[in-house]
Amino acid sequence: xxxxxxxxxxxxxxxxxxxxxxxxIAFANDAKxxxxxxxxxxxxxxxxxxxxxxxxxxxxxxxxxPSGCGKxxxxxxxxxxxxxxxxxxxxxRIELDGEDIYDxxxxxxxxxxxxxxxxxxxxxxxKSIYENIAYGPRIHGLASNKADMDGIVEASLTRAGLWNEVxxxxxxxxxxxxxxxxxxxxxxxxxxxxxEVILMDEPCSxxxxxxxxKIEELIEELKGRFAIVIVTHNMxxxxxxxxRTAFFHLGNLVEYGDTETIFTNPRAxxxxxxxxxxxx
Amino acid sequence: MxxxxxxxxxxxxxxxxxxxSMIGEMGGxxxxxxxxxxxxxxxxxxxxxxxxxxxxxxIDELEMEAESFAISIIARRSPLAQDLREVIAALKIGAVIxxxxxxxxxxxxxxxxxxxxxxxxASAGVEQIGSMAxxxxxxxxxxxxxxxxxxxxxxxxxxxxxxxxxESLFQTLLGEIAEDPENxxxxxxxxxxxxxxERIGDHATNIAEMVHYSATGEHLEDRPKGGDAxxxxxxx
Numbered sequence: 208x209x210x211x212x213x214x215x216x217x218x219x220x221x222x223x224x225x226x227x228x229x230x231x232i233a234f235a236n237d238a239k240x241x242x243x244x245x246x247x248x249x250x251x252x253x254x255x256x257x258x259x260x261x262x263x264x265x266x267x268x269x270x271x272x273p274s275g276c277g278k279x280x281x282x283x284x285x286x287x288x289x290x291x292x293x294x295x296x297x298x299x300r301i302e303l304d305g306e307d308i309y310d311x312x313x314x315x316x317x318x319x320x321x322x323x324x325x326x327x328x329x330x331x332x333x334k335s336i337y338e339n340i341a342y343g344p345r346i347h348g349l350a351s352n353k354a355d356m357d358g359i360v361e362a363s364l365t366r367a368g369l370w371n372e373v374x375x376x377x378x379x380x381x382x383x384x385x386x387x388x389x390x391x392x393x394x395x396x397x398x399x400x401x402x403e404v405i406l407m408d409e410p411c412s413x414x415x416x417x418x419x420x421k422i423e424e425l426i427e428e429l430k431g432r433f434a435i436v437i438v439t440h441n442m443x444x445x446x447x448x449x450x451r452t453a454f455f456h457l458g459n460l461v462e463y464g465d466t467e468t469i470f471t472n473p474r475a476x477x478x479x480x481x482x483x484x485x486x487x
Numbered sequence: 488m489x490x491x492x493x494x495x496x497x498x499x500x501x502x503x504x505x506x507x508s509m510i511g512e513m514g515g516x517x518x519x520x521x522x523x524x525x526x527x528x529x530x531x532x533x534x535x536x537x538x539x540x541x542x543x544x545x546i547d548e549l550e551m552e553a554e555s556f557a558i559s560i561i562a563r564r565s566p567l568a569q570d571l572r573e574v575i576a577a578l579k580i581g582a583v584i585x586x587x588x589x590x591x592x593x594x595x596x597x598x599x600x601x602x603x604x605x606x607x608x609a610s611a612g613v614e615q616i617g618s619m620a621x622x623x624x625x626x627x628x629x630x631x632x633x634x635x636x637x638x639x640x641x642x643x644x645x646x647x648x649x650x651x652x653x654e655s656l657f658q659t660l661l662g663e664i665a666e667d668p669e670n671x672x673x674x675x676x677x678x679x680x681x682x683x684x685e686r687i688g689d690h691a692t693n694i695a696e697m698v699h700y701s702a703t704g705e706h707l708e709d710r711p712k713g714g715d716a717x718x719x720x721x722x723x
Contacts (some may be wrong), residue, residue, distance in 0.1 A: 410699065428650040443565055470703030471569050482567045 220279040226259065227475045229464030232451065236413075239264035239404060240322075240435040241283060245299035246288060247280050254280045257299070263267065264434040267426060270468065271439060273486065276455040279439050282406050285436065286322035300356035321399035322346055327409040329389035331381030331396075336373050339381040339392055343400040359399055367395035368425050371400070386454055387418025394425060398433070405429070407437040412442065423448050442482055446470045454478045472477070503559050503573060506631075509553040510577050513584045514628035516546050518621055520591035521687060527598045528604035528611055528680065535600035539591060546588035553581040569701070575700035580631060583625075583690045583697075587624060590683040590690075597676045606673035608663050612656045613681060619649045620684040623691040630695055636702040641696035643707055656681050695699035 240313075245323035247255035254263055255277040262268050262285075270278040280289065287308060289295040301308050308318055320343065331339050340360045341350075349358040360377070362369040369391045371383070383390050390410060397405055411419040426435060426448050439445050445466065452469040454462045454477070462475040473479045479487050520539055527536040546722050557578045562564060566574050623645055631636035660674045660681075699707045 268537060442567065446567070473568055479568050480492060483570050484493060484494050484496060 210289055214217050218289050226460045227462040227464075227470060227478075229474070230448070231461075231465055232261075232263075235453065237263050237265060238376070238450055239304065241300075241302045242281075242284070243270055243300045245281065245284060245297065245301060247284060248298075249280075249292075250294045254458055258455075258458075258460045260453060260463060262434055262436055264403075264449040265431055267430050267435045267437060268449055268451040269445035270441055270453050270483075271445050271457060271482050272461075273457035273481065274440075277458040278453075278455040279408050281455070282436060282438050283324075284410055285404065286319045286324055286415070288324065290315065296447060312422060318345075320400040321402055322404040322406060323390075323400070323402040325390070325393050325397055325407045325410045326404065329393050329413070331389050331392050332383070333382055335342055335378045335381065336364075336381050336384070337377040338390065339396050340399045342393045343396060346401050349400065356478060363395040363399040364392075366398055367391045368421060368428070390414060390418065390422060391425060394422070394429075398429070402433060404434040404436065407442060408437065409438055412440060419444070442470075454481065456481070496551070499564055499570075502556075502564065503570065504579050506553065506560060506574065506610055509549060509556065509626065509648050510580055510584070513546055513553065513588075513618075514624070514631065515583060516542070517587040517591065518624045519613040520546070520588055521594070521617070521624065521684075522712055523619050524591045524594040525600070525614065525621070526697040527595055527667045528601065528617075529614055531598070531602035533599050534622055539595035541548055543588050543592040545584055550581050550585040551704065554578060557593070563571050569572045572628045572701045572704060578695040579697050580694050583693050586689050588614065593683055593707055594680050598678060600672055601676050602675040604676075606670060608674070609656065611675060612659060613684075614650075616649060616652050616656060616681055617682050619652060620691070623649065623688050625679070627691040627694040627698070630698045633701045634698070636699045639695040639699040639702070640707060643692050643699075646692040649685055653681055653685040 240262040242262070243259045244253060245258045246253060258277075258281055272278045280295075283289045284297055284301055285308075287297075289297055297309065302319070303321065308314070308322075332342065334342070337360055340363050341356050344350050344356065344359050350359055361370060361374075364373060369388060372388060373379075373392075381389065385393060390413075392442060394405075394410075411422050414422065423444065426437070429435060436443075437449065449466045452464065452466045453460055454469065454473075454475070456477050462469065462473060462478040464474070467473075469478065470482060473482060520542060522536060525538050525540060526532065530549060547628060557574050560574050564570070623642055627642045628646070629635070630642060659677050663670045683713045696707045699705070
């Protein structure tokens with residue numbers, strides 16, 4: 208009897224840990240980045256537990272889940288930002304266009320140009336608006352002369368919806384802009400080096416609703432040109448801007464599916480309880 | 488199928504409960520309107536019929552209240568998943584119940600003309616289809632109250648019997664007209680009445696379909712709605 212109970216519990220635990228991937232994703236994927244059995248440890252503590260996911264290049268993919276669920280930690284694996292944390296250790300395989308990004312021969316600086324990142328708090332360099340954009344293209348040798356660079360700066364700021372607001376004060380400090388403008392400057396800086404993937408870690412959580420709407424509009428504009436992965440605590444934001452949603456809990460990827468299905472008819476109990484506000 | 492866990496924000500549960508009780512009350516009223524309209528019709532009770540016509544206003548008021556409340560829940564709570572389905576289903580079911588109330592009122596409005604005509608044909612048939620429609624509404628509302636997708640499916644299937652019964656009754660009434668043209672006016676009234684009852688059955692099915700969607704997230708496969716009498720030959 209006791210063994211039966213234990214077996215049942217083990218079985219249940221096993222079922223709980225299975226990631227529920229919706230069919231339409233499993234069959235219709237055009238993966239830009241793939242993660243397979245990725246674990247992340249902070250010292251002894253396992254923060255991400257055997258996560259496998261494909262990120263499609265044509266969509267905005269949202270990572271949602273309660274604080275501490277591992278979604279940001281996992282996101283930071285995609286351009287090896289966790290390398291900068293001494294006690295962090297990543298296991299498993301992550302590929303960008305089929306290439307192992309944790310291969311020792313991988314040039315991390317090059318990787319981070321291909322997989323850009325935008326953070327929760329806008330972090331412009333304490334330099335001019337122009338220099339904020341020009342820095343990346345310069346170190347990657349994307350411009351051969353001043354005219355080229357001017358073109359890149361204008362194009363990046365235009366794509367980030369910021370050009371008209373800053374074109375007359377490109378020499379002003381980036382830190383003098385409003386929070387929302389600073390965040391769009393950071394997005395402009397990320398796209399200036401022509402990345403393939405943009406990772407966004409709660410890019411709107413420090414912004415007011417109007418600045419948030421502008422960022423969301425920008426994400427909408429950029430969709431399709433770059434693969435975008437966004438971590439957000441704002442469920443409505445995930446529902447508004449993403450086409451794919453992945454729900455994380457306790458380091459597991461619980462469910463991954465069409466955003467519409469996740470928010471109208473989630474399959475996993477944990478997803479449902481979380482998005483309807485029944486957690487805990 | 489449904490989470491029994493409460494929301495972290497308790498007043499959200501209170502809101503959903505209140506919305507459900509508003510819709511439940513509307514359903515109960517609409518069903519008793521249909522019953523009383525049939526009773527008034529069969530007992531030639533013109534006074535009762537007038538009360539039915541009057542009472543329809545209460546259903547209309549309740550529908551507006553429920554609609555405003557559902558909109559306010561959407562605005563304030565941003566419901567998702569089964570909560571979203573439940574609020575949208577309540578919104579749509581409220582509108583359907585309001586239509587059922589209108590059909591009840593329409594039946595009641597014909598009582599005076601029928602009563603003064605002296606025509607007494609087909610009353611057993613009308614009583615039968617009236618009770619079928621009323622039972623179906625009751626079952627649909629019970630499936631709503633209990634969030635029961637299986638009962639909802641049974642309601643959807645049960646509508647077929649009303650459609651068949653309606654078609655045979657329609658044929659009978661046409662026969663009455665053919666037999667004696669004096670019957671034309673009252674029999675036509677009755678044809679409208681049984682058509683209304685047949686439509687009430689369709690609306691009960693609509694309620695059941697929304698209950699099924701709300702409870703499971705899956706749409707019931709669409710059953711062709713019969714009862715249009717388009718296949719009947721006219722004996723005239």
